[in-house]
């Protein structure tokens with residue numbers, strides 16, 4: 010990673026090994042900020058697309074992993090900003106929230122192989138509001154999600170007890 014380029018490399022490498030691979034890639038933003046040219050005019054309105062003014066629903070839950078800016082954490086939590094999965098047919102992200110997701114996955118050309126727990130305990134309304142927020146923020150273009158759509162996927166997948174693999178999810182009847 011670009012941050013590791015000085016005499017701190019051996020120390021960081023050791024730390025990464027000690028931590029079992031370093032699950033927290035938290036410093037790129039810091040280092041990018043530090044490396045940014047200080048001369049950039051403060052008023053340039055071309056920064057990352059702002060979150061929208063849509064109600065956030067339960068996004069605080071998702072934000073713990075997918076981050077406030079929707080960018081996720083490379084290698085650990087995939088991005089929601091620009092995700093072809095999140096912005097695709099609504100039943101897919103609905104099914105992910107209801108039952109969780111595990112195993113190999115590619116988002117925006119990057120590989121993940123983690124586990125997301127199910128959030129089916131959230132109400133249909135909360136899931137709809139949260140997904141609508143995500144699909145309408147950070148430059149995303151997914152259509153709004155209704156509570157009725159969530160209810161339909163919940164009914165169609167109600168026998169499901171394990172987190173989906175991406176493979177299963179693509180074959181599943183979701184509505």
Ligand code: HEC
Pocket residue numbers: 067068070071072073074075085086087088089092093094095102105106110111112113114116121122123124125126128139140143
């Ligand atoms: C504890 C961490 C965590 C939380 C909380 C979490 N996720 Fe995830 N999410 C993940 C991980 C890890 C994956 C990838 C799983 C894999 O590798 O198979 C994922 C994958 C996804 C995906 C598919 C991939 C993508 O980037 O589009 C969507 C959509 C998603 N999550 C939405 C949500 C929503 C909505 C919430 C809140 C209701 C949420 N997640 C909460 C960790 C989390």
